[in-house]
Amino acid sequence: MNRRxxxxxxxxxxxxxxxxxxxxxxxxxxxxxxxxxAAVQEQQRVARAEADSSHRATMQEMSAWVDSVAGAxxxxxxxxxxxxxxxxxxxxxxSRVSEPATTRFQDGARAPNTASPLPLLLLAGxxxxxxxxxxxxxxxxxxPAPVRRRRAP
Amino acid sequence: xxVGVALAGWxxxxxxxxxxxxxxxRAEWEARLAHAAVQRARSYGxxxxxxxxxxxxxxxxxxxxxxxxxxxxxxxxxxxxxGGPGHLPGSALPGDTGNAVVSAxxxxxxRRLGELSIGDTVVTETEARRTRWRVVGRTVVHKDAPVIRxxxxxxxxxxxxxxxxxxxxxxxxxxxxxxxxxxxxxAAQD
Numbered sequence: 394m395n396r397r398x399x400x401x402x403x404x405x406x407x408x409x410x411x412x413x414x415x416x417x418x419x420x421x422x423x424x425x426x427x428x429x430x431a432a433v434q435e436q437q438r439v440a441r442a443e444a445d446s447s448h449r450a451t452m453q454e455m456s457a458w459v460d461s462v463a464g465a466x467x468x469x470x471x472x473x474x475x476x477x478x479x480x481x482x483x484x485x486x487x488s489r490v491s492e493p494a495t496t497r498f499q500d501g502a503r504a505p506n507t508a509s510p511l512p513l514l515l516l517a518g519x520x521x522x523x524x525x526x527x528x529x530x531x532x533x534x535x536x537p538a539p540v541r542r543r544r545a546p
Numbered sequence: 547x548x549v550g551v552a553l554a555g556w557x558x559x560x561x562x563x564x565x566x567x568x569x570x571x572r573a574e575w576e577a578r579l580a581h582a583a584v585q586r587a588r589s590y591g592x593x594x595x596x597x598x599x600x601x602x603x604x605x606x607x608x609x610x611x612x613x614x615x616x617x618x619x620x621x622x623x624x625x626x627x628x629g630g631p632g633h634l635p636g637s638a639l640p641g642d643t644g645n646a647v648v649s650a651x652x653x654x655x656x657r658r659l660g661e662l663s664i665g666d667t668v669v670t671e672t673e674a675r676r677t678r679w680r681v682v683g684r685t686v687v688h689k690d691a692p693v694i695r696x697x698x699x700x701x702x703x704x705x706x707x708x709x710x711x712x713x714x715x716x717x718x719x720x721x722x723x724x725x726x727x728x729x730x731x732x733a734a735q736d
Contacts, residue, residue: 496623498636499694499697500696502694503690503694504691507627507656507705508652512713513557513714515553515555517553529547
C-alpha cells in the first residue's frame with residue numbers, strides 16, 4: 394500500500410511540476426525607488442573630475458611615483474580632457490612605456506634600435522662549443538685503457 | 547657542443563651576410579653615382595628621400611678619425627643595419643635641409659663612434675652633393691628619450707647603442723650631432 398502511495402505521489406509531483414515551478418518562481422517586482430537626483434549629479438561630477446587632467450595632475454605624479462617604486466609602467470592617457478583635449482603623458486612615464494621601434498622619421502621620436510643580439514649569440518656559441526669539446530676530451534681521458542694480459546708460457 | 551656550433555655558425559653567417567651586403571652596396575653605390583652623373587647632365591633632379599627603397603644605398607659616410615668608410619643604406623631595420631649604417635626613412639638626406647639621421651650597430655660599423663668628440667670631422671656624399679660636417683654635440687641619452695628632432699637647418703645626427711662594447715641589451719643611445727663645417731658653431735648649438 395505504501396509503495397502504491399509513493400508511486401502515486403511521485404507521478405503527481407511530476408505532472409504538477411510545471412505548474413508548481415510557475416508558482417514558486419514567480420517574482421514580484423518591488424516598486425521602483427525614487428531616483429535620487431543629487432546622488433546622480435554627484436556621481437557625474439566625480440567622473441568628470443577624474444577624467445580632467447588639471448584635476449588629475451597631482452594624482453598622475455603620485456601614480457607614476459608609486460609605479461616607479463613598484464617597477465610597473467604607468468599609462469597616463471587622458472580622454473575627454475577639458476584642459477588639453479589630447480592625450481597627455483608625462484615624460485617620466487612616457488620613457489618607460491614600451492613603444493615600437495623607430496623605423497621612420499618623426500619629430501620627437503626616439504633613436505632607432507641599434508642593439509644587436511649577434512655578439513652575445515656568437516660568444517654563447519663559442520663558449521658552448523668550447524665547453525662541449527672540454528667535456529668530450531675529459532670523458533675520453535677518464536676511460537681507462539684496456540689492459541692486455543700476457544699469455545702464460 | 548652541437549648547440550654551440552649552431553649558435554656560433556648562425557651568428558657568423560649573419561656577420562658574413564652583413565659584410566657581403568656592404569660590399570654589394572658599395573658596388574651598387576658606385577654604379578648609382580655614375581648613373582646620377584648622367585642624370586645631372588640631362589638635368590634631372592636627385593631622387594627624393596621618400597622614394598628610396600629599403601636597403602638601397604643612399605650615401606657614403608666617411609669619418610677619417612675612426613677610419614670609417616661605409617655606404618649608408620635606406621632603412622633602420624635589423625636586416626638593413628646588418629649590412630651597413632642605416633638612413634632613417636623620412637629624414638633628410640645628408641646635406642639636404644633638415645635633420646639627416648644615420649644609425650648603425652655598435653658592434654659593427656659604429657663600433658668606434660664613441661671615440662668621436664666635438665670638433666671632429668665627418669664627410670657625407672650623396673648623389674647630389676658632398677658635405678663636410680663638424681661634430682657639435684655628443685650626448686648619451688636613455689633609449690626611450692625623444693632625441694630625433696625636426697631641424698630647420700642642415701643637421702646630421704649619428705646614433706648607436708651605448709655603452710659600446712657591452713653585451714646584451716642597450717639601455718642608452720649615443721647621439722652625435724653635426725652641422726656643415728662652414729656653419730657658425732654658436733648658431734649650431736641652439
